[in-house]
Amino acid sequence: MTLRSKFSGMASGLAILCAAAAAQAETLFWSTQARPVEEAQAMREQVLAGYGSAVDYQPNEDGPWLTRLQAELQAGKGTIEVLGALHGNFAAMNPDDLVDLGDLGVAAESATFNSLAMLGTDQMQYLPWMQASYIMAANKEALQYLPEGADINALTYDQLIAWTAAVEEGTGQKKFGFPAGEKGLKHRFFQGYLYPSYTDGVVRTFASDAAVEAWEKFRELWSHTNPASTNFSFLQEQLLSGDAWIVFDHTSRLAQAFNERPDDFVAFPAPAGPTGRGFMPVLAGLAIPKTAPDMEASKALVQYMMQPETQIATLKATNFFPVVPVDLPDDLPPAVKASGDAIAKMSGAADANPGLLPAGLGDMGGDFNRVFVDTFERIILGGQDIRAVLDDQKSTLAGIMEKTGAPCWAPDAPSEGACPVE
Amino acid sequence: MTATDVSSGAAQRRSGHYLYAASVALLCAWVLVPLYFLLINTLSSPDTVNSFPKPFIPEFDWGSLEFFAGYEGMLKALKNSVVVAVLTMIMSIAVGAPAGYALSRFEFRGKGLFRMLVLLTRAFPLPLLALPLAVMFIRTGLDDTAIGLALVHTTLAIPFAVLITFSLFSGIPIELEEAAWTLGCTRFTAFTKVVLPLILPGIAASAIFAFVISWNEVFAAAVLTIENRTLTAFLLAKLGEAPLHLKFAGGFILVVPALVFIFAVRKYLFAMWGIANR
Numbered sequence: 001m002t003l004r005s006k007f008s009g010m011a012s013g014l015a016i017l018c019a020a021a022a023a024q025a026e027t028l029f030w031s032t033q034a035r036p037v038e039e040a041q042a043m044r045e046q047v048l049a050g051y052g053s054a055v056d057y058q059p060n061e062d063g064p065w066l067t068r069l070q071a072e073l074q075a076g077k078g079t080i081e082v083l084g085a086l087h088g089n090f091a092a093m094n095p096d097d098l099v100d101l102g103d104l105g106v107a108a109e110s111a112t113f114n115s116l117a118m119l120g121t122d123q124m125q126y127l128p129w130m131q132a133s134y135i136m137a138a139n140k141e142a143l144q145y146l147p148e149g150a151d152i153n154a155l156t157y158d159q160l161i162a163w164t165a166a167v168e169e170g171t172g173q174k175k176f177g178f179p180a181g182e183k184g185l186k187h188r189f190f191q192g193y194l195y196p197s198y199t200d201g202v203v204r205t206f207a208s209d210a211a212v213e214a215w216e217k218f219r220e221l222w223s224h225t226n227p228a229s230t231n232f233s234f235l236q237e238q239l240l241s242g243d244a245w246i247v248f249d250h251t252s253r254l255a256q257a258f259n260e261r262p263d264d265f266v267a268f269p270a271p272a273g274p275t276g277r278g279f280m281p282v283l284a285g286l287a288i289p290k291t292a293p294d295m296e297a298s299k300a301l302v303q304y305m306m307q308p309e310t311q312i313a314t315l316k317a318t319n320f321f322p323v324v325p326v327d328l329p330d331d332l333p334p335a336v337k338a339s340g341d342a343i344a345k346m347s348g349a350a351d352a353n354p355g356l357l358p359a360g361l362g363d364m365g366g367d368f369n370r371v372f373v374d375t376f377e378r379i380i381l382g383g384q385d386i387r388a389v390l391d392d393q394k395s396t397l398a399g400i401m402e403k404t405g406a407p408c409w410a411p412d413a414p415s416e417g418a419c420p421v422e
Numbered sequence: 423m424t425a426t427d428v429s430s431g432a433a434q435r436r437s438g439h440y441l442y443a444a445s446v447a448l449l450c451a452w453v454l455v456p457l458y459f460l461l462i463n464t465l466s467s468p469d470t471v472n473s474f475p476k477p478f479i480p481e482f483d484w485g486s487l488e489f490f491a492g493y494e495g496m497l498k499a500l501k502n503s504v505v506v507a508v509l510t511m512i513m514s515i516a517v518g519a520p521a522g523y524a525l526s527r528f529e530f531r532g533k534g535l536f537r538m539l540v541l542l543t544r545a546f547p548l549p550l551l552a553l554p555l556a557v558m559f560i561r562t563g564l565d566d567t568a569i570g571l572a573l574v575h576t577t578l579a580i581p582f583a584v585l586i587t588f589s590l591f592s593g594i595p596i597e598l599e600e601a602a603w604t605l606g607c608t609r610f611t612a613f614t615k616v617v618l619p620l621i622l623p624g625i626a627a628s629a630i631f632a633f634v635i636s637w638n639e640v641f642a643a644a645v646l647t648i649e650n651r652t653l654t655a656f657l658l659a660k661l662g663e664a665p666l667h668l669k670f671a672g673g674f675i676l677v678v679p680a681l682v683f684i685f686a687v688r689k690y691l692f693a694m695w696g697i698a699n700r
Contacts, residue, residue: 028648036664037657037672041493056649059660063549064644071556071645079566079648183662237666240472256665260468 026056027297030069031084033130033284034318035059039252042317050313051304053297062089069289073097078291081298082305083126087283090126091119092363098125099288104299106306108323112356117285120360126285127302130311130320132251133281134188135342137235137258137267142245145170153345155271157197157217160246164224167245176225177244181233185250186376187369192280192355193248194218197273201412202355203419206397207390214273215379215386222380230381239265250282251343252319255335262334269346276353278411279346283357284320353411360406371397397421460677463670471667486671499656500679502568503637506652509572510579510636511629517576518583519625523613525584526591537588541581548578548641556645566648574642579632586631590624591617626690630683637680653679 034043040059048055060068065085072078083090083098090098100123107114108128119125138152145166146152150159164176180186191202198214199205226232226244238244239257247254248270257265270279286305288298304310311322312329319335321343332340347354361368371393378389398421408419463471464487465480490496524530525537555574556565564570594617602612643655654676661672 035660035662037489037493037660037668038664040660041489044494058648060644061662064552064641067549067552068556068645068648071553071560074553074557075560077560234663237472240666241474 026054027081027294027301028079029055029057029082029084029301030065030080031057031059032062032065032086032089033059033084033320035061039318043314046317047305047310047313050310051301055301065089066092072291073289076291078289078293080289081292081294082301083287083289084129084284085126085287087116087126087285087357088365090117090285090287091359091361092365093125095119095121095125097290099290099292099295099298100124101127101286101288101299101302104303104306106303106324109325110323113283113323116283116357116359126287127306128323129284129286129305130314130318131281131283131323132320133279133339133343133346134185134193134248134250134270135254135267135339135346136270137239137247137249137254137265137338139239139242139245140264140266142167142175143266152266152268154349155268157221157271157273160271161217161221161224164221164246168224174224174226175245176221176229177232177235177238177247177249178222178225178229179232179235179247179249179253180229180376181231183233185233185253187372188250188280188282189248190372190376191358191369193270193278194273196278196280196353196355196411197271197275200275200353201408202358203397203401203408204412204415204422206421207394208422210274211390212386215375215390217273219380219386251335251339254339255319255333258335258338259333262338265338267338267342269342269349272349272351276351277346277349278353278355280355280357282320283323355411356409358406359409361400361404362406364400364404367400368397371400394421457677457681460670460674463667464674466667466670468665468667471670486667487674489668490671490675495651495656496653496675499651499653502647502650503653503679505568506572506575506643507633507636509569510575511632513572513576514579514583514632515625515629518580518628519587521580521584522587522589523591525588527596537585540584543577544581548639552642552645555642559646565646566650568650571643571646571650571652572636574646575636575639576632578639579635582631582635583628586628587621587625590621594620623690626687630687630690633683634680 029048034040034057040057043057043059044055048057066089069080069083072080102124104127106127107124108117110128113128113131114124117124117126117128136155142163143152145163147159147162147166150163155163164174167173167175178184178186178189194214194217195202195205195211198217199208199210201208205211226238228243232238232244234253235244235247235249236254236257239247239254240260254267258267270277272278286302288295288302292298305314306324308322308324308326311324312326315321315328315336316333319333319339321340328340346352358365358368374396375389375393378384378393379386401418401421405418407417408415412419459476462476462478462480465482465484466477467481467483467485470477470481470483521540525533559565559570564573598616598620599612602616603609607615638654639652640654640658643652647655657672657676661669664672
């Protein structure tokens with residue numbers, strides 16, 4: 001090959017590369033949601049394919065997601081056009097870095113969600129995008145052990161414990177599954193379910209006598225829990241493999257079980273305690289970073305994501321429910337039907353005691369969760385004295401609340417200034 | 423020597439053979455059994471993957487692999503991975519081998535310190551470095567390019583390249599080079615004519631090491647590339663929460679190219695371990 005032909009080959013190669021780079025003018029959707037391959041694929045093929053122009057949907061783990069975003073913000077030059085993440089992800093960000101979305105003419109149906117999305121400022125930091133919750137699910141084989149007189153749709157914690165005990169007696173195996181694994185969402189169970197159900201609070205009542213009772217009950221429940229639960233993070237896997245018969249988890253982390261074997265499992269509301277049936281929503285939002293290269297394109301995509309048809313497509317793809325009023329079609333996947341029913345029963349129950357996501361904690365959200373995880377590990381796994389652990393962890397929690405100045409959120413009674421730990 | 427002595431010696435030798443065979447079998451199983459299970463589960467239907475006990479013969483259900491065949495961007499990510507890994511290989515040898523030669527042949531002040539410092543690039547976790555790196559890359563335009571990511575991977579691979587080549591050069595007596603000089607070679611030709619041919623398999627081995635390091639790196643790849651994702655960054659983040667059967671299939675897809683590569687260059691790897699030409 002002559003030198004000239006080598007050079008011309010190199011030049012043409014470069015030209016092809018440049019042309020390929022120029023052809024990519026997709027809107028970059030940088031998300032922490034719909035990460036599992038199947039969901040990401042469904043987001044592209046079923047949700048974003050209907051949008052007029054091409055969208056590059058890139059789901060990421062929280063670490064790379066935030067690092068990349070921060071890098072673009074610091075560099076002052078971005079490629080990310082639209083952000084999709086959980087309430088907690090946005091709460092940890094600097095409000096100035098997100099564009100005000102109040103003038104888009106779209107918002108969630110729920111005023112609570114819309115005010116959460118302001119993150120304590122006076123503008124829409126993000127738009128509520130989709131919601132989910134945590135529910136219970138059981139293998140139908142476990143139903144025969146249900147205690148007499150117990151209604152699966154109105155269980156109490158005592159009945160749940162009796163049920164798991166009966167299953168253990170009947171099968172010789174501990175069959176309650178709890179997401180206590182590394183990636184499991186155990187802290188949400190304590191914050192949104194156990195504490196509201198026993199203490200009618202989360203922060204104020206953290207170390208109350210009622211909290212001691214709650215942890216005693218949970219210790220009892222743990223004695224009938226599959227000890228391998230400390231490795232469980234997605235209970236759909238254990239439901240399918242039969243390692244767990246009765247489980248608690250995030251709706252989208254149970255979806256696969258219902259979709260693969262819809263006739264084998266039932267979904268039902270979380271149990272109730274002395275102060276009601278505590279439960280907590282999961283809220284994901286859409287935001288635009290101030291470094292978005294094409295603000296108009298970003299806003300158009302956000303508006304598209306909030307259309308009722310898009311929201312229904314998103315529901316089918318991710319098992320996250322719409323936040324705008326929609327007429328749900330009949331052809332929903334089994335998981336959506338099952339979890340939708342359970343959530344409706346849970347929120348419609350006479351003793352419902354809905355909690356809110358922690359708000360106003362800023363980047364201390366992770367530390368807040370840590371308090372609950374540490375408490376769980378010390379009391380349940382370490383077998384330490386409940387009263388002593390709570391009194392000890394209480395000061396950490398109080399420190400977080402004082403440092404952030406976060407006021408109380410439901411079900412805690414409202415506070416002036418930082419929410420006190422009583 | 424009595425008869426009993428002979429027979430006990432033979433028995434000892436035989437039991438030694440058994441022990442040797444057993445260790446070999448164990449070591450092979452250590453590597454092969456997980457790979458085999460990966461293969462079986464990749465070629466199984468979701469139901470079988472979730473059941474227990476697992477079958478020992480794959481049922482050749484191509485569903486999981488078909489899913490990835492239709493998954494957008496796989497081939498491009500594979501190409502990016504190869505490009506970045508090859509660039510990393512070239513750059514880490516281009517920088518690492520001369521450094522290794524200098525360490526083994528010359529005395530200079532701060533040599534010990536340099537050998538320590540070269541390891542330091544591995545002392546800081548990438549998540550810590552990724553943010554300032556990404557900011558710099560965005561500003562300089564290196565962001566989202568194969569060469570930019572290869573630079574980062576080269577930094578990670580250099581300590582190994584330096585230390586491996588250092589020990590290789592040290593293994594070649596300086597007398598060989600001196601002899602070449604007396605026979606009319608310059609310092610450079612002595613290197614290319616005498617040292618380089620001896621060391622080539624070792625250099626290839628440390629290049630393979632660089633290749634594997636680049637192939638397996640996730641965090642920097644996930645942060646520093648957007649359009650030009652590598653296969654690991656593209657797949658791994660999404661596999662952690664995928665259903666079990668897709669985890670297996672995705673793992674299989676990640677492992678196979680690396681296996682093929684290692685198999686293709688195994689001769690050089692053996693050379694580094696002193697087992698010549700198998």
